[in-house]
Amino acid sequence: MTETQRSITEVAAGILLDAEGRYLLGQRPEGKPYAGYWEVPGGKIEKGESVFEALKRELWEELGIEIESSEELTVLEHDYPHAYVRLHVSIIRDWKGTPKGCENQSLSWELLSAEKPSVEPLLPAAWPMLERLRTLLS
Numbered sequence: 001m002t003e004t005q006r007s008i009t010e011v012a013a014g015i016l017l018d019a020e021g022r023y024l025l026g027q028r029p030e031g032k033p034y035a036g037y038w039e040v041p042g043g044k045i046e047k048g049e050s051v052f053e054a055l056k057r058e059l060w061e062e063l064g065i066e067i068e069s070s071e072e073l074t075v076l077e078h079d080y081p082h083a084y085v086r087l088h089v090s091i092i093r094d095w096k097g098t099p100k101g102c103e104n105q106s107l108s109w110e111l112l113s114a115e116k117p118s119v120e121p122l123l124p125a126a127w128p129m130l131e132r133l134r135t136l137l138s
């Protein structure tokens with residue numbers, strides 16, 4: 001397949017934001033592209049799913065939490081060697097349950113007011129979404 005024929009992978013990503021101004025990052029498990037990199041929770045949107053439905057499913061599978069609502073933050077695209085990805089990024093302020101690493105992934109709560117996260121490396125496309133969030137909330 002040539003570059004111009006690359007299909008777009010649609011992804012839903014959810015920034016969990018708590019009352020203390022912290023957001024959640026998860027570490028990509030072994031076996032996935034960019035294993036070991038930190039990311040905002042989420043995953044690929046399946047055929048027939050809305051962004052919210054995908055987010056709800058992914059956050060249940062990955063973190064064991066239930067969400068009833070989300071706020072759209074931004075849509076951004078990133079050209080990776082393995083895929084051309086379009087990320088639909090939402091903010092989630094309310095959820096049921098305590099996030100845990102259901103896929104054995106490590107989790108880290110990070111302060112939005114900090115200059116950069118305490119964990120690294122981050123997936124390249126995670127940086128612009130955090131920038132967007134800071135701009136919105138500042």
Ligand SMILES: Nc1nc2c([nH]c(=O)n2[C@@H]2O[C@H](COP(=O)(O)OP(=O)(O)OP(=O)(O)O)[C@@H](O)[C@H]2O)c(=O)[nH]1
Pocket residue numbers: 009011012013032033034038039040041042043044045078080083085087123124125126
């Ligand atoms: N969840 C998430 N994915 C991101 C972020 N940034 C980013 O570039 N991506 C990209 O979006 C895609 C998400 O796919 P994924 O592999 O996590 O999706 P998934 O859980 O459905 O994977 P699976 O098909 O292996 O089950 C990957 O290509 C990943 O590199 C981010 O902050 N969060």
